[in-house]
Amino acid sequence: MKKILITATMAALFATSAVADGVKATIHVNKGSQKIHKEIYGQFAEHLGSCIYGGLWVGEASPIPNVNGYRKDVFDALKALQIPVLRWPGGCFADEYHWMDGIGPKSQRPKMQNNNWGGTIEDNSFGTHEFLNLCEMLGCEPYISGNVGSGTVEELAKWVEYMTSDGDTPMAKLRRQNGRDKAWKVKFLGVGNESWGCGGNMRPEYYSDLYRRYSVYCREYDGNHLYKIASGASDYDYNWTSVLMDRIGNRMNGVSLHYYTVTGWEGSKGSALNFNDDDYYWTMGKCLEIEDVIIRHKAIMDAKDPQRRIGLMVDEWGTWWDEEPGTIRGHLYQQNSMRDAFVAALSLNVFHRHTDRVRMANIAQVVNVLQSMILTDQKGTGHMVLTPTYHVFEMYKDFQEATYLPADVEVDSIKVRDNRTVPVVSTSAARKADGTIVVSLANVSLDKEQEIELTLDGATPKTVAGKVLYAANITDYNDFEHPSRVQPLSFDTPLKSSKFNFTVARNQQLSLSLAKGSKNTVKVKIPAKSIIVLNIK
Numbered sequence: 057m058k059k060i061l062i063t064a065t066m067a068a069l070f071a072t073s074a075v076a077d078g079v080k081a082t083i084h085v086n087k088g089s090q091k092i093h094k095e096i097y098g099q100f101a102e103h104l105g106s107c108i109y110g111g112l113w114v115g116e117a118s119p120i121p122n123v124n125g126y127r128k129d130v131f132d133a134l135k136a137l138q139i140p141v142l143r144w145p146g147g148c149f150a151d152e153y154h155w156m157d158g159i160g161p162k163s164q165r166p167k168m169q170n171n172n173w174g175g176t177i178e179d180n181s182f183g184t185h186e187f188l189n190l191c192e193m194l195g196c197e198p199y200i201s202g203n204v205g206s207g208t209v210e211e212l213a214k215w216v217e218y219m220t221s222d223g224d225t226p227m228a229k230l231r232r233q234n235g236r237d238k239a240w241k242v243k244f245l246g247v248g249n250e251s252w253g254c255g256g257n258m259r260p261e262y263y264s265d266l267y268r269r270y271s272v273y274c275r276e277y278d279g280n281h282l283y284k285i286a287s288g289a290s291d292y293d294y295n296w297t298s299v300l301m302d303r304i305g306n307r308m309n310g311v312s313l314h315y316y317t318v319t320g321w322e323g324s325k326g327s328a329l330n331f332n333d334d335d336y337y338w339t340m341g342k343c344l345e346i347e348d349v350i351i352r353h354k355a356i357m358d359a360k361d362p363q364r365r366i367g368l369m370v371d372e373w374g375t376w377w378d379e380e381p382g383t384i385r386g387h388l389y390q391q392n393s394m395r396d397a398f399v400a401a402l403s404l405n406v407f408h409r410h411t412d413r414v415r416m417a418n419i420a421q422v423v424n425v426l427q428s429m430i431l432t433d434q435k436g437t438g439h440m441v442l443t444p445t446y447h448v449f450e451m452y453k454d455f456q457e458a459t460y461l462p463a464d465v466e467v468d469s470i471k472v473r474d475n476r477t478v479p480v481v482s483t484s485a486a487r488k489a490d491g492t493i494v495v496s497l498a499n500v501s502l503d504k505e506q507e508i509e510l511t512l513d514g515a516t517p518k519t520v521a522g523k524v525l526y527a528a529n530i531t532d533y534n535d536f537e538h539p540s541r542v543q544p545l546s547f548d549t550p551l552k553s554s555k556f557n558f559t560v561a562r563n564q565q566l567s568l569s570l571a572k573g574s575k576n577t578v579k580v581k582i583p584a585k586s587i588i589v590l591n592i593k
Contacts, residue, residue, distance in 0.1 A: 078507045080466040083485045085493060085514035087462050092486055094140040094456035095416035096407045097449060098199070100372060102147035103182075104173045104425050105387030111423030111432055112190065113182045120438045125181075126190060129440045130423060130430055134194055137429065137446065138453055141244065143199040143371055143418045144187050148172040148254035150246070151205030155215045158183020159234050172254060174386025184219065188240045197243050199371070199418070204248030204270055204287070205256040213273040216245070221277040241280055244416075246371070247271055248287040250314065252296060255287060260296045263287060264303035271307060285369055288312035289353065297353050301360035310367035310415060313353060317343040317399055318376040328377040328390040329531055333502055334473065336395050336530055339375070340500055341476030343399045346373070347406045354413045367415030370407065374420045374427030374445075375399050388425050391535070394527040394542055394585065396427050397444035401498040401587050404452055405484040408460050419445070431534075439536040444525065447544050451523045451589040454494045458486035461493070470500065481506055493517075493592040501584050502530055510578045510592075517578050517592045521548035526586040 101107055114120045114127045121128040145153050149172055157166050158180045165180040191198040200219070202212045217227035222239040231239070247270050249255045251263040258266070267286050276282055286304055288311040289296035300311055317339060319326050326335065353368060375396050376388075383389040400419070407414050423430045429446040433439035463485050469477045482498040493515060499506045523544040534541050582588055 078509070079468075079481045079483075080509045080511070081463050081483055081485075082465075082511045082513050083461050083463045083493065083495070085461060085487060085512050087514075088459040088487055090411050090460050092408050092411050092455050092458055092460050093415050095197070096404070096411065096414065097139065097452070097456055098141040098143065098371070098416050098418040099134075099139045099422040099429070100143045100147070100418040100420050101145075101422045102420075102425065103145050103149040103153070103170060103178060104147060104421065105176075105384065105389055106424040106432065107421050107428075108182050109178065111430070113186065115181060123193075124189075125186065126193070127432070127440075129438075130432065131190075131193070133430055133440070133442060133446070134422070137450055138456070139194060139196050139422075140456065141197040141199050141416065141418070142191055142194070142422070143201060143244075143246075146172075146201055146249055147372075148250065150201035150249045151203050151207070151255040153203055154207065154211065155184055155203075155218075156211075159185065159218075159230075173388070174384055176384075176387075184215075185234065185236060188219065188242070192240070198240070199244035199246065199416075200242055201246040201249050202270070202274075204251060204266060205254075209270050209273050212247075212270055213275065216242070216274045216282070217277060220280040223278060225277075239278060239280065243281065243283050244285060245274060245282050246285045246287065246312065247274070247308075249312075250290070251287040252290060252293065260299035261303065264300055267300075267304055268307060283309045285310040285312055285371070288369070289314070291315045291349055294352055294356060297356045301357055301366075305360065306365060308366060310369045311357075312369045312371045313349070314372040315346045315349055315370065316372070316374060316376045316420070325376055325378050328375075328380070328396070329393055329533060331395065331531065333530075336502065337470060337472040337478060337500075338474065338476070339395060340398060340402065340478045341472045341474065343375075343402055344406065344478060344482075345476070346370075346403060347409070350406070350410050350414065354410065357413065364413055368410075368413045369415060370417040372420045373403060373417060376426055390426060391533050392427060392431070392443035392445050393533040394444050394525075394530050397448045397525060397542070397587060398498060398500065398585075399427070400445045400448040401452070401496065402482045402500075404448070404455070405482050405496060405498070408455065408484045408486070411460055419449075433536050439539075441534040441536060441539040442543075443534060444527070444542045447525050447542070448587060451525065451544055451587070452496065454488060454492070454589070454591060455484070455486050455496075458488045458494055461485040461487055480504075481508060491515075491593070493590075495590045495592065497580065497582060497588045497590070499582050499584060499586050499588075503584050505581060505583050508580045508582065510580065512576045512578070512592070515592075516575050519548070519550050519593045520578065520590055522546070522588055522590040524582070524586055524588045526583060530585050
């Protein structure tokens with residue numbers, strides 16, 4: 057067994073030991089300077105499967121309870137999650153979407169075939185007004201993905217005018233005719249999506265010229281300021297980033313990056329639920345590989361943009377497994393287990409470490425698709441469940457806009473196949489505006505509890521509150537018959553020798569120990585395969 061020291065300045069995690077015997081972390085409370093952008097907790101809603109129709113939108117006439125056509129239970133869950141930004145309409149769908157088909161009276165909107173995802177016929181009842189009104193109701197920023205692949209410069213320019221002009225302009229007049237007097241505020245605009253693939257199969261040099269052309273005509277109207285995002289690379293395509301930095305440079309505010317935790321793009325990607333321990337540990341290693349990918353893209357960007365004016369936007373990320381048996385081919389409906397919750401926690405911890413360049417991240421996707429927050433029953437029962445991934449995002453809410461705190465962490469690791477290593481505990485820390493220290497601790501081990509000694513360099517802890525997410529099995533998940541099998545449990549206590557015993561689903565006992573060490577130390581003992589977020593005051 058060998059311990060490693062992960063210093064506050066180290067970005068990647070590497071180690072070689074196989075068994076954990078304790079973790080020591082020193083959190084430097086007064087050294088943080090960089091905010092964790094709330095947009096890192098962004099969501100993504102594509103016209104794919106039942107994400108929009110049956111997920112977010114059921115229509116005003118639906119027997120399922122709704123608010124102006126938005127499914128009420130889903131809306132309430134997203135409102136509680138405090139999502140900061142929502143990306144729409146794609147994804148691959150964006151580069152075949154013509155926005156004028158989705159405005160005006162719903163009965164007069166033309167139907168379209170979703171060529172990317174199963175050939176589904178859609179009625180365009182969810183369009184620009186429905187999306188932007190939803191964002192207003194949720195209190196989140198809209199992120200519009202513009203059509204560059206099959207659309208025209210004029211089409212995208214007019215869409216921006218339609219959404220954001222308050223003047224006496226043709227598109228503003230059309231918007232008013234369709235029932236919306238005041239323009240919306242639209243900050244984030246994607247100029248194309250995956251232009252290297254489904255967005256046009258372009259070369260980076262060609263796309264760079266297209267971006268320069270399209271972005272010129274995306275005007276800023278009446279005080280609305282656009283944050284223009286170029287269609288960036290797929291995971292390991294560092295050349296794409298290099299070309300865009302050379303040929304577009306500061307003409308873009310951000311450049312996207314897509315990274316999925318997937319076993320491969322050919323054949324089976326593996327089951328969301330039927331996996332063994334080796335598969336689980338490999339998944340942890342694969343998801344953590346995003347850190348090296350970010351570091352390499354950052355290095356290319358830093359060479360061209362040392363002031364870091366251009367943001368790196370990880371606007372698609374998450375797990376991608378085989379579709380659930382019996383579901384519609386091409387709709388990408390997958391279940392969501394405790395393994396997915398760990399992918400979420402570990403990935404968010406990585407994004408926190410790189411918030412100097414990573415300005416946004418959008419998990420794919422918000423409802424019923426891939427690593428979703430929410431699953432809804434498509435059989436008309438109106439049932440909904442919150443996934444383990446939802447619970448991680450809810451537990452991590454306090455990291456939004458908090459100040460990232462560097463830490464020195466001494467931790468063991470697990471060696472997994474493909475020569476990857478995974479730290480037994482993944483952690484992140486931040487300071488909220490009121491001085492509360494937020495700490496996340498994810499015990500990756502499937503069979504060993506972890507003793508963690510947290511030292512707050514620069515603060516004296518007095519109380520601790522938090523939540524723990526735990527399941528008896530790493531394959532556990534929530535479904536419509538068992539919606540609460542995996543859910544967080546809360547605690548709040550003065551810091552002294554304490555021991556908590558929780559009863560969780562299936563009558564499993566979960567023991568969580570907290571103890572006060574020296575005046576600035578908290579000792580935590582957490583069970584195997586559990587995720588904890590602490591608020592220390």
